[in-house]
Amino acid sequence: MECRWQAIASRYAESVSLIVIGTMPTAIENDAIYLDVIQTLEATYGSRDERHPVAIPKLNLSWLDRDLMGEAKVFVQQRGWRRWRYLWWLRVVNFLGWLLMRFGGSAWQNYRQLVLLTVDFQKFDDGLRMVVSGDAVMRRVLIAYLEQQYRAGNLVYGYRVSDRVVMTCLIFERHGQQVHFVDGANGGYALAARSLKQRLEERQKFSDRAV
Template sequence: MQNDLFYQELDQFNLFSEFAEPQHYQPVPNDWFVVITDVVNSTQAIQDGRYRQVNALGVASIVAIMNSIKPLKVPYIFGGDGASVCVPSSVLQQVKQALQATVILAKQQFSLEIRAGVVPVSDIRQLGKDIRVAKFQPKDHFSQAMFDGNGLSAADSLIKQANSQYLIEPVESDSLDNNDLFEGFECRWNEIPSRSKEHIALLVQALPNEQFSSDQIYQIVLMAINGCYGDELAYHPITPKQMSLSSKVADLQNEAKIRSGFVGKLTKYKYIAKLKLLRHVGNYLMKNKVKTDATEWGGYKQRLVENTDFQKFDDMLRMVISGNEEQRVQLENKLKQLQQSGLLAYGIHSAPSALITCMVNDYNHDHVHFLDTTRGGYAMAAKQLKSQLATLKSVE
């Protein structure tokens, strides 16, 4: 169908500061569907120290969907403990199968539950909400989807209703074909320490009124961030020097479970052994700046940094920022003033390190790296933001 190419043909914008400008957004076709995934009881899992598993499953759901519809490109966004994706009706059946496999994988390999659902865009519009998408392309080889219209949160609410008709029911399967769904999922990097003492996961949701539009509020927020942390180069959460490949089984087993989850324990152990070998190979290739027909390894870490989703928008601003406690306190004070003025709700969670989970189609340019802070960054920041919104509703 013609509108299958809606996202691929969407015009892009190049400056992140324009993320809230309405002209960049186009309505998702009415016959498309919104896919929502999230780890149930993720807060408890994070408190149990399982934040890396929670992140891994959020990314795994994106990887499974994208593999199931190749070569079609569709918009998606990672939220820490889950993901949102928009897909056309022509690929709905294989997307549902990918979701079923992800739900089963989470249960069998991690003893975690993924809630997955699919909602027609038309149903969301009947509720008075919308889903509009923009394409942010800071580099020729990297783009991100941005969402507005409050349709994603509406879809999330519909899926979380008791006995929701939109939920995907898992179908037990040991199919070897399911492993192909997770090809390209990688989780091989050590946690990345902040070069400035700490990372923060930041969420900000504008609350426009007659005086201030959403765009104006977000511009005020960006000015506050720049005033406290400096420009993007100053607060970018990772640099190539900070990155190192992990040799810990505890880190590597998440990828092993996801990539070989349907083929038994022996294959998993072999996969971990392969990852340990690949660590040495990767270090050699990057250190010696080896060039192959497919990849220029000397620049891989820099391309990885450029291909991270450390700042994004899905009806709220999401950022991972590197800084220190003094800068965080300054920013919180400014956000608190704006929040008390009724202009926004926000959440901040600080941690010593960032966590990176990857979707790699090739090591040259086609790779995306999903960022969060350790200790459950986005998920924990969301608790604070939701609390502020709940307080606001009770006052109203």
Template sequence: MTQTTQSYYENLPRVTEFEVLADPACYAPLPDDWVVGVADIVGSTQEIARGRYKTVNTVGAAVISAQLNAAELLRLPYVFGGDGAGFAVWPEQRGAAENALDAVRRWARREFDIELRAAMVTVGEIRAAGHDIRVARYAPAEGVDYAMFSGGGVAWAEDQMKSGALRLPEDGMPDKEPDLSGLSCRWSNLEAKNGAILSLVIKPGVGVSVRAFAKVSRSVIAASDGSGRGGHPVPRQGPNFRFPPVGLSLEAHVSHGARPVWVQKLALLGANLMIWALFRFNIRLGNFSPQNYREEVGHNADFRKFDDGLKMTLDCDAEAQKRIEAVLRAAADKGLIRYGMHAQDEALMTCLVPSATDNTHMHFVDGAAGGYARAAEQLR
């Protein structure tokens, strides 16, 4: 196979230690004919003010869910950003990716009255504009891995989309349903155990080398590791599940299809009552072990990432927060970084679960009161 086929990303090595990913040598250039997609919610600040950040997260995760299902769950690089997402696909997948992205945009508008900006651009076009896009695979656990991006290419595509220079056109066809199989929002919010849930967005300063930014990133990661778990916001034993789940209405909008939403809510109530009983009484069902699954959630969680910068959702005590802020202020004073930070009482998770009986389930973690979106506002 050539480098332009689907296997390119699948063949990249999986890195198991997060701090190693600060090293630019971990990243490989995506082929020129691959296609990058970006999407974000218009007016996410207003949606947060209305108390709809879980909805915002669900729409952001829906972009990824639709792409994975359109690719028949083949491996592709993607990154979750709270109020949006980015991804890349091989050239033969472009048509299916555009259709899936447009379908999510229509679905978000129809189900939630949310406008989703969307754009797609080739890697070659990104490089012609003076930027690069490099990718690595981070494997926090055996069954999952998450893409890490560097080079500024995804950030450039997002900026071009927000300015209106790049836009995925709507095809004028009747509304089509995105395939969001596996997208769920059932877990209870994660309360801060150490003091506060801290959302961080850190970007390199203008003209700062990748190695200089890597040095700052390592210092931030080290400062966050006071508890020995790197500020991991998901408890070792996994999150709690209550009945009815907090995301019941959202999941009904995700999965109702041709059914009325209220009918789907009733169906989900019955299914979630059974799930609650399994977790409450630790009942095994075939190959499904509630205890093992809950523990895997923490191992599989995506709570920190390199996305043309560094993003982290951390459970921090006051001392860890002081250490982190000291590192950030010193680096910002030198012009090495720009950063935003937002503290809140809880984190939330949005999940992609291709199968509940194996360990490939994915869990995107963000602050529950604005998280990455609030932190990113401070970059401006």
């Protein structure tokens, strides 16, 4: 695992880490809810490319400890001078990478494009999980819709707003197979999951009162 990029500023005003879980009785009904959520998202935030949380001009290698420390902790588990030496080595490697992406051959000059194409920012497993970039007006429209669906008993949701995103990178081949997972900075999915849990508990309280 290695991820040597700066935290990535939102393409627009903000990035939203969003989790949506359908609460309908059947899988078919939940699938219909998810489809409606996606259609509302596209009507509000635009196409996949338009709401993508990463843009090439915002993609820059980092020199900061806070961005490089994750890799350093993985490869140098003990604290002390060895870890700090590894951090300085990462800075040297990043400087060489910057030179190659600026002045190297086509493979290196297109490396940011490869990263962009391998960013995983939308997941569909036991629910919808995604990070989208937009502005506050878009978010308010989307959240109003989700709140309406939540009050109707169709879904639960949680979200977290940030001004930037961070990546976790799995590099199998430098110019080939790789995947970059995106999350909002300062909590992202973790805090979105917390707010979703609060809505689940709130819904359960209403259900208990109705019995």
